[in-house]
Amino acid sequence: MGKLHVFNAGPCLLPQVAIDKTIDALKDFKGTGISLISVSHRSKEWGEVMDECRSLWKEILNIPDTHEVVFLGGGASMEFLCVAMNYLEHKAGYLETGVWARKALKEAQGLGNAVAVASSADRNFSYIPKDYQIPSDLDYFHVTTNNTIYGTELKSDPESPVPLIADMSSDILSRKVDVSKYALIYGGAQKNAGPAGVSFAIIRKDSLGKVSRHIPTMLDYRVHIDKESMFNTPPVFAIFVMNETLKWLKSIGGIDAIHELDVRKAETLYAEIDRNSLFTGTAAREDRSIMNVCFVMSEGNEQLQDEFLSFSKAHGMVGIKGHRSVGGFRASLYNACTMEDVEALVACMQEFEKIHKK
Numbered sequence: 001m002g003k004l005h006v007f008n009a010g011p012c013l014l015p016q017v018a019i020d021k022t023i024d025a026l027k028d029f030k031g032t033g034i035s036l037i038s039v040s041h042r043s044k045e046w047g048e049v050m051d052e053c054r055s056l057w058k059e060i061l062n063i064p065d066t067h068e069v070v071f072l073g074g075g076a077s078m079e080f081l082c083v084a085m086n087y088l089e090h091k092a093g094y095l096e097t098g099v100w101a102r103k104a105l106k107e108a109q110g111l112g113n114a115v116a117v118a119s120s121a122d123r124n125f126s127y128i129p130k131d132y133q134i135p136s137d138l139d140y141f142h143v144t145t146n147n148t149i150y151g152t153e154l155k156s157d158p159e160s161p162v163p164l165i166a167d168m169s170s171d172i173l174s175r176k177v178d179v180s181k182y183a184l185i186y187g188g189a190q191k192n193a194g195p196a197g198v199s200f201a202i203i204r205k206d207s208l209g210k211v212s213r214h215i216p217t218m219l220d221y222r223v224h225i226d227k228e229s230m231f232n233t234p235p236v237f238a239i240f241v242m243n244e245t246l247k248w249l250k251s252i253g254g255i256d257a258i259h260e261l262d263v264r265k266a267e268t269l270y271a272e273i274d275r276n277s278l279f280t281g282t283a284a285r286e287d288r289s290i291m292n293v294c295f296v297m298s299e300g301n302e303q304l305q306d307e308f309l310s311f312s313k314a315h316g317m318v319g320i321k322g323h324r325s326v327g328g329f330r331a332s333l334y335n336a337c338t339m340e341d342v343e344a345l346v347a348c349m350q351e352f353e354k355i356h357k358k
């Protein structure tokens with residue numbers, strides 16, 4: 001088989017060096033003679049991995065001392081509930097920019113009063129709402145910075161008069177973030193930071209403890225900060241791979257270097273979508289995501305969709321079928337995806353155009 005080019009939306013492609021280091025550790029973790037997945041999570045050697053992983057998050061994202069990083073099982077979907085548990089007292093506001101944002105809102109509505117402050121549901125979430133006012137009486141305002149399914153992305157940290165909370169599952173570690181602007185940043189690791197099985201939360205410590213409800217222990221961010229993400233057995237495998245992924249990211253130059261590459265990859269693919277008469281982008285131009293590039297066959301060429309899917313598959317492209325709620329195609333260009341992968345997809349689109357150009 002020829003080389004595969006993996007554009008899966010999540011779980012994502014991870015750097016080969018992180019996979020190789022994990023294979024070694026599965027056989028013998030840090031010279032202990034014990035496999036990574038059998039070593040005690042209370043051992044000194046494991047403690048070092050936890051400490052290193054926390055430090056790398058802080059260093060790479062320039063996280064101030066006001067904030068702490070925790071790792072949790074349960075995924076971003078569980079954090080939808082944690083957010084409301086830990087922050088919702090009177091009223092919460094959500095920016096409804098897609099299915100994930102809507103799911104986050106729904107979890108909050110199960111606990112209390114939560115509303116969509118603005119929504120782009122009217123055009124199938126193909127843009128980010130811009131002209132809205134964040135009410136100043138909210139407990140918090142929640143945004144989804146990158147809408148994985150629709151390929152739209154908030155390009156800057158929003159200004160909010162109330163505590164700001166962000167689901168950054170699918171664009172964390174791809175761009176600079178001013179962490180000081182957020183009460184909480186969270187997400188599942190499996191879109192850009194590691195494998196499935198662990199999620200992260202970057203929490204401003206003084207933003208907690210303001211609600212009157214009883215918070216179940218496992219959903220209480222204070223417990224996880226206090227116990228350094230080891231209140232119960234942490235997902236050791238997933239955290240190990242995440243740590244190796246962060247080490248790789250640091251070694252190639254951190255956020256500045258990866259952002260430059262991520263932008264270049266996205267611009268290359270968008271340029272081809274705009275140039276190629278057979279394809280058209282689905283997201284509003286100014287809101288185009290650098291992580292998930294969504295496109296469809298252009299008007300009059302819709303019947304070629306299945307043919308392009310099998311054509312691209314035969315050329316080694318994996319995972320470019322769009323989400324069922326949007327259709328068409330989606331290429332996810334997470335950090336471990338290379339320029340070479342993107343160029344292969346572009347070449348495939350050009351070849352397809354040559355065959356079909358009228």
Ligand SMILES: *Cc1c(COP(=O)(O)O)cnc(C)c1O
Nearest residue numbers: 075076077100148167169170188
């Ligand atoms: C994938 C995704 C989620 C869900 O993550 P899980 O870890 O599977 O619960 C939430 N939000 C966004 C933006 C996502 O892309």
